[in-house]
Amino acid sequence: MATNILTRNDYAEGTAAKHFFFSSIVMLNIGVFLALLTSMRLAWPDVFPNDIPWLHFGRIRPVHVHFVIFGWISMAFAGAMCYMAPALCKTKLWSEKLGVWNCWAWNIGMVFVFFTLINGMTSGREYQDLIWPLDVFVLVFVFAPLAVNIWLTMLYRQTQGLYVTMWFFGAALLFIILSYFIGAVPDLFPVTGLAEAYMTWWHAHNILGLWITPVSAAIAYYIIPKISGNTLYSHKIGHLHFWSIAAFYSTPGAHHLMGAPIPEWLKSFASVSGVLIMIPALAFVVNMLMTMKDKWWMYAKNIPLQWALTGVLFAIPLNIQGAFQQTRALNWYIHGTHWIVAHAHLALLGFSSFIEIGAIYYGLPKLLKRQLYSEKLARLHFWMMAIGFLGFWSVLTAAGLVQGAAKVYEIPYIQSVIATHPYMVGRVIFGGMIIFAQPIFLYNMWMTAKYGKKISPETTGGRTPVGATA
Ligand code: HEM
Numbered sequence: 001m002a003t004n005i006l007t008r009n010d011y012a013e014g015t016a017a018k019h020f021f022f023s024s025i026v027m028l029n030i031g032v033f034l035a036l037l038t039s040m041r042l043a044w045p046d047v048f049p050n051d052i053p054w055l056h057f058g059r060i061r062p063v064h065v066h067f068v069i070f071g072w073i074s075m076a077f078a079g080a081m082c083y084m085a086p087a088l089c090k091t092k093l094w095s096e097k098l099g100v101w102n103c104w105a106w107n108i109g110m111v112f113v114f115f116t117l118i119n120g121m122t123s124g125r126e127y128q129d130l131i132w133p134l135d136v137f138v139l140v141f142v143f144a145p146l147a148v149n150i151w152l153t154m155l156y157r158q159t160q161g162l163y164v165t166m167w168f169f170g171a172a173l174l175f176i177i178l179s180y181f182i183g184a185v186p187d188l189f190p191v192t193g194l195a196e197a198y199m200t201w202w203h204a205h206n207i208l209g210l211w212i213t214p215v216s217a218a219i220a221y222y223i224i225p226k227i228s229g230n231t232l233y234s235h236k237i238g239h240l241h242f243w244s245i246a247a248f249y250s251t252p253g254a255h256h257l258m259g260a261p262i263p264e265w266l267k268s269f270a271s272v273s274g275v276l277i278m279i280p281a282l283a284f285v286v287n288m289l290m291t292m293k294d295k296w297w298m299y300a301k302n303i304p305l306q307w308a309l310t311g312v313l314f315a316i317p318l319n320i321q322g323a324f325q326q327t328r329a330l331n332w333y334i335h336g337t338h339w340i341v342a343h344a345h346l347a348l349l350g351f352s353s354f355i356e357i358g359a360i361y362y363g364l365p366k367l368l369k370r371q372l373y374s375e376k377l378a379r380l381h382f383w384m385m386a387i388g389f390l391g392f393w394s395v396l397t398a399a400g401l402v403q404g405a406a407k408v409y410e411i412p413y414i415q416s417v418i419a420t421h422p423y424m425v426g427r428v429i430f431g432g433m434i435i436f437a438q439p440i441f442l443y444n445m446w447m448t449a450k451y452g453k454k455i456s457p458e459t460t461g462g463r464t465p466v467g468a469t470a
């Protein structure tokens with residue numbers, strides 16, 4: 001491997017992954033705490049003084065969304081990439097130093113994100129809310145260095161082939177950079193009106209479909225065979241999954257704009273082409289569940305596996321729900337209601353976050369060369385989050401149906417707000433379970449780093465999953 005300023009006097013192996021994993025857990029804690037404030041606002045609009053703009057719903061909501069997507073999920077992805085890429089390429093991370101700098105720049109970026117959004121400095125476009133200097137920051141100091149580090153690790157690999165996980169990591173990094181740039185174009189150049197709306201939602205859809213979905217899947221492709229000890233069920237299905245994501249996932253971006261005055265053909269195209277997303281979704285779920293053949297007894301026993309498999313199981317209702325709700329008739333009913341918020345959390349909290357948490361329970365103790373401090377706390381974390389999430393999703397879905405009915409019967413909007421009040425209180429209660437589960441996670445990991453029983457290198461070795469070089 002060529003040495004240069006970034007690889008000379010490098011940090012110890014795994015330093016970057018540890019930085020990213022710990023940062024992601026802190027981001028998760030901040031992100032969900034902000035959610036507590038927003039959800040209380042929706043349950044009791046006057047709960048906080050109304051003359052403090054920082055506490056307004058419209059200020060806190062985008063900070064919550066950015067902290068969970070770009071702080072928690074994306075930093076957990078970076079940690080997983082810095083941990084798994086060297087193991088799968090049988091080499092070191094190209095530059096631990098670059099990884100650590102990348103992580104600090106990312107954290108500093110999140111501080112800017114917090115202060116700009118909370119002060120109302122926003123582009124006003126969901127999932128692309130940042131002002132243009134921060135868009136440039138994200139591209140140059142967040143995604144580009146991560147991509148360089150992972151691509152160069154792949155280039156200098158000591159294996160012949162590349163395991164499925166690496167295809168997804170490599171491609172998703174390219175997708176997010178392209179998509180983020182295109183999504184930021186209206187901030188940098190004068191693009192307005194429907195073109196702006198379409199670019200915004202095309203990008204938002206890609207954050208979900210070409211970043212969060214494939215990288216979550218890639219992580220599952222690593223840890224499920226690895227922990228179960230089974231070979232990946234089918235590399236051919238893995239190919240199908242990969243290429244169908246690349247081919248079909250970005251086309252239905254307009255299914256987020258079914259109620260907007262965009263051309264009718266574009267809506268129909270999005271609705272029909274969106275059905276094709278079922279192909280990668282099914283391929284992934286089938287591949288993972290079949291990999292568990294004869295090993296399902298491990299589901300209840302192994303903590304990281306329990307998290308990751310629960311995330312995979314959430315992908316089933318998520319994708320079925322997605323396919324139905326993009327049909328034009330059904331979308332008219334549930335668009336703009338809490339149903340969509342329930343779907344969004346099934347996706348990012350249920351499917352994706354459960355897999356990332358599994359990856360952290362699996363990887364972080366190994367990186368720290370210590371045993372998990374407390375299995376009991378990890379189980380408590382799991383059940384608080386699982387029960388909290390199922391309650392959260394159920395009350396929001398029901399609230400969405402109430403709002404849809406109010407729309408059909410043309411009931412005054414304020415009546416539907418009153419009717420959904422009990423559901424909003426339900427969200428605070430169930431959401432509270434999820435929120436208070438996260439300090440437990442942080443505490444358990446902190447104590448693992450400090451006081452976890454030391455384990456010898458032999459027990460941490462052999463990180464490559466079975467069948468990984470095919
Ligand atoms: C077959 C698969 C899927 C289909 C067809 C689908 C379809 C849709 C549609 C039509 C909407 C917009 C509804 C509206 O506002 O009227 C939506 C929203 C959303 N979807 Fe999915 N979905 C699928 C899977 C996923 C996955 C895998 C993720 C992420 C991991 C995801 C994350 C989201 C999020 C976060 C929103 C909310 C966007 C917003 O803020 O309005 N979906 N989905």
Ligand code: HEM
Pocket residue numbers: 032035036038039042061064065068069072340341344345348349353427428431432434435
């Ligand atoms: C990892 C955990 C979480 C993730 C990834 C996440 C993600 C998201 C996303 C993507 C949205 C935008 C949804 C949309 O536009 O349709 C959102 C909104 C929201 N989230 Fe979360 N969330 C998480 C945890 C929570 C928790 C624990 C609560 C607790 C109450 C919560 C409460 C809210 C609220 C109140 C909104 C605004 C909904 C609205 O505009 O009606 N979130 N979250």
